[in-house]
Amino acid sequence: MGDEASMPRGAEGNESCSAERLSNGRLKDEYYKPIPPDIFAPKPGDQILDIGIVGAGIAGLAAAIALVQSGHNVEVYERSRFAHEIGAAINMGPNACRALKFFEFDFERARPTPLQHLRYFNGKSLETSRNVILPDCAKSYGHAFLLYHRADLHSELKRTATQPRPHTSKVAKINLLSEVSDIDLDGVIVLADGRKVHKDVVVVADGIRTRAASKVVGTKENLDALPTGTIAYRFLVPTEKLLKDPRTRHLFDVDKHAINIAPAGVDHRLVWYPCRGGDLQNFGYFIPDELEGYENETWNIPASQKEFMKSASSLHPDLQAVCEKAEDLKLWRLCSRSKPLPTLVKEKVVLIGDAAHPMLPHQGQGGAMAIEDGAALGVLLSSIKSKNEIPARLQLFQDLRIDRVSAMVVFSSVGQDEAARIADVARQYVKGPLPQCPEDYHVYNFTPNVIRDAIELLERYKAENIGPANHNASLPS
Numbered sequence: 222m223g224d225e226a227s228m229p230r231g232a233e234g235n236e237s238c239s240a241e242r243l244s245n246g247r248l249k250d251e252y253y254k255p256i257p258p259d260i261f262a263p264k265p266g267d268q269i270l271d272i273g274i275v276g277a278g279i280a281g282l283a284a285a286i287a288l289v290q291s292g293h294n295v296e297v298y299e300r301s302r303f304a305h306e307i308g309a310a311i312n313m314g315p316n317a318c319r320a321l322k323f324f325e326f327d328f329e330r331a332r333p334t335p336l337q338h339l340r341y342f343n344g345k346s347l348e349t350s351r352n353v354i355l356p357d358c359a360k361s362y363g364h365a366f367l368l369y370h371r372a373d374l375h376s377e378l379k380r381t382a383t384q385p386r387p388h389t390s391k392v393a394k395i396n397l398l399s400e401v402s403d404i405d406l407d408g409v410i411v412l413a414d415g416r417k418v419h420k421d422v423v424v425v426a427d428g429i430r431t432r433a434a435s436k437v438v439g440t441k442e443n444l445d446a447l448p449t450g451t452i453a454y455r456f457l458v459p460t461e462k463l464l465k466d467p468r469t470r471h472l473f474d475v476d477k478h479a480i481n482i483a484p485a486g487v488d489h490r491l492v493w494y495p496c497r498g499g500d501l502q503n504f505g506y507f508i509p510d511e512l513e514g515y516e517n518e519t520w521n522i523p524a525s526q527k528e529f530m531k532s533a534s535s536l537h538p539d540l541q542a543v544c545e546k547a548e549d550l551k552l553w554r555l556c557s558r559s560k561p562l563p564t565l566v567k568e569k570v571v572l573i574g575d576a577a578h579p580m581l582p583h584q585g586q587g588g589a590m591a592i593e594d595g596a597a598l599g600v601l602l603s604s605i606k607s608k609n610e611i612p613a614r615l616q617l618f619q620d621l622r623i624d625r626v627s628a629m630v631v632f633s634s635v636g637q638d639e640a641a642r643i644a645d646v647a648r649q650y651v652k653g654p655l656p657q658c659p660e661d662y663h664v665y666n667f668t669p670n671v672i673r674d675a676i677e678l679l680e681r682y683k684a685e686n687i688g689p690a691n692h693n694a695s696l697p698s
């Protein structure tokens with residue numbers, strides 16, 4: 222773990238305590254109390270499982286980290302050579318950062334930028350319509366809200382999974398250039414070169430283009446994520462370049478890191494925020510999808526600067542000056558399933574991350590849900606006494622995750638300022654009041670502590686099924 226004293230201001234994981242109650246009724250200091258990273262180190266009599274993970278994106282790596290932390294033998298099969306993650310940023314709310322902290326993730330190495338506020342303004346006139354000052358997330362939710370370059374987050378996850386950590390000496394094995402062509406529900410992974418490997422549990426984390434969802438759900442229905450009618454130009458610009466130009470300088474306050482949301486008419490929206498310690502600004506310009514071709518691409522569609530500038534012509538001239546500086550310009554076709562999956566597990570197979578719940582970017586929680594999934598799996602497959610318990614343990618994963626990820630899929634389908642549009646669909650997944658505005662969504666998204674929730678669920682399961690004398694992973698008091 223990095224030296225927290227030298228981390229960017231506000232980036233530290235500060236577990237401040239108070240007698241305050243959270244929106245879920247829990248006492249904040251008790252619910253967010255740090256959980257020792259070695260709590261699930263195997264004890265005598267614990268069964269070590271052989272676990273195969275398909276895909277080494279955010280979800281696969283998070284699961285690898287958490288499952289190794291619980292003592293299992295973990296092998297990951299990744300089809301690419303891992304050259305680099307896509308050139309874009311990702312935000313990690315406190316709900317994901319608390320799990321990263323439990324993973325002994327080195328925050329400092331990954332160079333996050335702490336987020337302080339959300340700014341809504343008119344993309345044509347630059348008039349500010351709303352400025353949402355975020356609560357001090359470290360105080361309110363036990364951890365700061367951090368913005369990352371995806372490559373930085375991904376390489377630090379990879380390092381955490383494959384190198385010994387202060388409290389976990391075991392590491393995961395990642396096989397690169399290992400495309401998986403099929404999986405069997407009884408724990409077989411079929412590789413594209415014809416090899417078959419047998420595992421106690423198969424974690425499918427191969428992203429939005431997965432082929433495994435229909436198998437797990439047990440349907441012939443097409444469960445592919447399909448285009449939603451929106452496409453985004455995404456690009457990065459070094460902050461220094463923007464500060465040098467008098468037309469763009471006034472748009473960037475380097476001391477107050479913000480997510481900026483600038484609609485320009487009904488269906489054009491420029492969104493940006495900083496990453497890599499504030500050195501880079503990450504942009505997405507969302508417009509109607511009129512592109513032909515590239516049916517199988519989602520994130521990395523080639524883009525032309527000339528076409529981009531044409532479509533940006535409705536933006537204020539100062540925002541057009543920002544767009545002129547675009548580097549690493551790509552198109553991102555936004556895809557999703559028509560509805561959330563009814564199940565995430567079957568026999569020895571579990572779906573996580575975008576394979577389980579692809580979502581649009583409006584909540585910025587797709588990667589965070591992938592990290593929560595991995596963390597939950599690590600806890601719920603810990604301290605297992607017999608392989609016969611695997612189906613029951615995977616069922617616990619289903620019970621813990623299905624409403625949370627389904628609600629997030631639905632919430633993510635519209636902007637945080639458009640809650641009324643999805644209220645009826647969201648209702649079935651949410652106990653209690655539905656979020657109505659950005660502030661409500663923050664409470665809903667950031668409050669749950671997935672690791673503590675998983676520990677408590679596992680405790681209840683053990684008390685009901687095994688009896689209190691025979692289990693050994695007890696909740697830290």
Ligand SMILES: Cc1cc2nc3c(=O)[nH]c(=O)nc-3n(C[C@H](O)[C@H](O)[C@H](O)COP(=O)(O)OP(=O)(O)OC[C@H]3O[C@@H](n4cnc5c(N)ncnc54)[C@H](O)[C@@H]3O)c2cc1C
Pocket residue numbers: 275276277278279280281298299300301309310311312313399400401402426427428429455520553573574575576582584585586587588589590591
């Ligand atoms: C531009 C952009 C911005 C985003 N911003 C945010 C944000 O701010 N906050 C947030 O929380 N989320 C964000 N998201 C969503 C988030 O990035 C995804 O939810 C997350 O990356 C999903 O991770 P994953 O591991 O499930 O899938 P992926 O990242 O797609 O990883 C899947 C992995 O599986 C591998 N693979 C695929 N098929 C096979 C196969 N057959 N065999 C072996 N390996 C295979 C792939 O090579 C890949 O490495 C954003 C997404 C995009 C595109």
